[in-house]
Amino acid sequence: MVEIRVENVTHIYGDKIKTVALRDVSIVFPNGKIIGILGPSGCGKTTLLKIIAGLLKPTKGRIYFDNNDVTDWDPIKRNVAMVFQFPVAYDMTVYDNIAFPLKIRRYPKEEIDRRVKEVIEVLGISKEILNTNARGADPSLRQKIAVARAIVREANVLLLDEPLTNLEPLVRVELKSKLKEIVQKIKITTLYVSHDQAEVLTLAEKVAVMNEGRIVQYDDTSILYEYPKNKFVGYFIGNPGMNYISCVLEEDFLDCKGFRYKLMPNEVEALRKAGKEFDLGIRPEHIKVSRDYGEVEGKVVVVEKLGTAMLYHIEISPNVTIIAKTYMSLNVREGDRIYMTLPREKIRIFSKDGERIV
Numbered sequence: 001m002v003e004i005r006v007e008n009v010t011h012i013y014g015d016k017i018k019t020v021a022l023r024d025v026s027i028v029f030p031n032g033k034i035i036g037i038l039g040p041s042g043c044g045k046t047t048l049l050k051i052i053a054g055l056l057k058p059t060k061g062r063i064y065f066d067n068n069d070v071t072d073w074d075p076i077k078r079n080v081a082m083v084f085q086f087p088v089a090y091d092m093t094v095y096d097n098i099a100f101p102l103k104i105r106r107y108p109k110e111e112i113d114r115r116v117k118e119v120i121e122v123l124g125i126s127k128e129i130l131n132t133n134a135r136g137a138d139p140s141l142r143q144k145i146a147v148a149r150a151i152v153r154e155a156n157v158l159l160l161d162e163p164l165t166n167l168e169p170l171v172r173v174e175l176k177s178k179l180k181e182i183v184q185k186i187k188i189t190t191l192y193v194s195h196d197q198a199e200v201l202t203l204a205e206k207v208a209v210m211n212e213g214r215i216v217q218y219d220d221t222s223i224l225y226e227y228p229k230n231k232f233v234g235y236f237i238g239n240p241g242m243n244y245i246s247c248v249l250e251e252d253f254l255d256c257k258g259f260r261y262k263l264m265p266n267e268v269e270a271l272r273k274a275g276k277e278f279d280l281g282i283r284p285e286h287i288k289v290s291r292d293y294g295e296v297e298g299k300v301v302v303v304e305k306l307g308t309a310m311l312y313h314i315e316i317s318p319n320v321t322i323i324a325k326t327y328m329s330l331n332v333r334e335g336d337r338i339y340m341t342l343p344r345e346k347i348r349i350f351s352k353d354g355e356r357i358v
């Protein structure tokens with residue numbers, strides 16, 4: 001296991017039609033930790049993983065494993081293990097599939113046996129199927145075999161690119177907790193890419209959020225959620241994302257059209273430096289809703305269910321609708337009046353160019 005340092009990496013695909021996939025990315029992935037990479041489709045997540053693995057040479061910039069500059073090393077020399085969305089099962093027995101990386105490195109037979117036994121135990125692969133052909137295995141078993149093959153040798157880095165995406169929900173939960181257990185046990189530096197933010201936020205210790213080829217925030221999961229650096233992260237993290245209400249700074253309050261938000265003296269000072277117009281941000285689950293009282297009044301325009309939660313879309317002034325998420329049913333219908341309380345400690349304020357100020 002190693003610390004991975006990405007320094008000023010830019011990657012451009014194509015000669016005639018150019019696509020800039022990464023723009024001057026610098027980031028450090030600490031030794032032995034599991035780090036998530038989140039971002040919308042096409043933001044450059046897979047390109048970054050391929051560059052770290054040595055499958056792609058960056059157009060510009062360097063990659064370091066500890067103090068070694070590995071930019072010109074091939075994937076084998078880097079000793080990186082990878083698991084992708086569509087697991088590869090070789091046309092051989094389950095045992096041979098798992099033992100493959102050890103056999104090509106000419107490990108002694110007893111050592112191979114010992115390691116295969118260890119990983120099948122951790123992953124819950126039954127001994128009975130070791131001699132069956134892996135091609136016939138169902139998708140969840142094939143993915144377990146792919147993970148087993150990745151961890152059976154002492155790789156420097158484990159790269160997981162959407163490893164659970166094609167699995168049944170129950171198997172996803174099982175394999176997710178096994179992955180966490182494995183990374184904690186063998187302390188391998190792991191990068192985990194997924195579209196599923198809930199999956200990444202529960203597995204990873206720290207998460208890098210990407211957008212348009214850049215890292216926009218790299219923090220502990222609770223900080224990303226509570227203190228998004230900008231409006232993009234506030235909206236991207238969360239389900240649904242953060243609400244934004246545009247407002248204007250007056251003497252010592254924000255005029256949010258439907259209501260006024262009283263500011264503390266230090267907030268007034270910080271906002272004055274940044275201009276006149278802002279966006280007040282609040283997460284749907286932090287809004288307290290009531291049929292009888294609250295500081296902000298609105299009209300329910302849509303009621304929908306999201307799993308066990310209720311989402312109320314509430315119009316607080318013409319063209320301004322926010323979403324409140326609650327796990328209690330209030331027995332309100334579309335068209336009803338509703339009242340909201342916005343807890344001070346949960347309110348964030350962003351400049352018009354999207355950066356968080358308060």
Ligand SMILES: Nc1ncnc2c1ncn2[C@@H]1O[C@H](COP(=O)(O)OP(=O)(O)OP(=O)(O)O)[C@@H](O)[C@H]1O
Nearest residue numbers: 013014019020021040041042043044045046047048
């Ligand atoms: N081989 C390629 N040739 C040209 N453009 C490419 C190639 N691979 C990726 N791209 C482009 O580079 C950008 C980043 O792609 P990348 O696959 O790294 O994003 P991603 O965040 O992994 O997306 P997804 O979540 O959809 O897999 C996208 O605009 C994509 O279309």
